[in-house]
Amino acid sequence: MQPASVPLPETHGARLRRWAWTATGALMVLLGIIGAMLPVMPTTIFLILALACFSRASPRLEHWLLQHPRFGPSLRQWRQHRAVSRRGKAMACLGMAIGFVAMCLGHPPTWVIILVGVMEVAVIIYLLRRPNGPPPAAAINIEAESAQDSANSGR
Numbered sequence: 001m002q003p004a005s006v007p008l009p010e011t012h013g014a015r016l017r018r019w020a021w022t023a024t025g026a027l028m029v030l031l032g033i034i035g036a037m038l039p040v041m042p043t044t045i046f047l048i049l050a051l052a053c054f055s056r057a058s059p060r061l062e063h064w065l066l067q068h069p070r071f072g073p074s075l076r077q078w079r080q081h082r083a084v085s086r087r088g089k090a091m092a093c094l095g096m097a098i099g100f101v102a103m104c105l106g107h108p109p110t111w112v113i114i115l116v117g118v119m120e121v122a123v124i125i126y127l128l129r130r131p132n133g134p135p136p137a138a139a140i141n142i143e144a145e146s147a148q149d150s151a152n153s154g155r
Contacts, residue, residue, distance in 0.1 A: 018057045025053030025061060032071075042095060044088060047071050048078055083131040092127055096120045 010018075028050035035043035047065065054062040059094050066079070077083050086121060098125075100120060 012099065020062070021053045021057030025050040028053060029065075033038045041099075042092060044071075044078075044092070047075055051075055051079065072087070077133055081131060081134050084127060086132050088128055089130075089132075093124055096124065107117055 028046045031041075032043045032046035032050060033040035035046055037078060049067050051062060054065060066076055068075075074085065077085065100116065103116060
């Protein structure tokens, strides 16, 4: 019997899965960096995907993303509240619109325009339905007080 303080060796399959999650997360970070430089490519969604990958493979890289000075706050807001800031929503919609117009100027087949348009509308609807951020502290206090009052009145 092994002592509790000695970690068990990682199986080959687990090591391979961890490596695949880490590699996929690194690819998502790279795409997010490219998206930060190009106005028609998203940044945040790639970083959210990278965060999901790193949470399965590398606590160190997950922590690095969450504590990043530029991207960390929006990633923490997403993780804690599934929220996107108003500025983030506006930039995403603007980027999708610019990308859609640029695509149309390239004269793609009609089915491509329709497919991309439908997908972008679906993404915009989903995005705009996300909360803007955590509820204000005052609202939390009011909700907590009303819940406490309700509990007290039931006695």
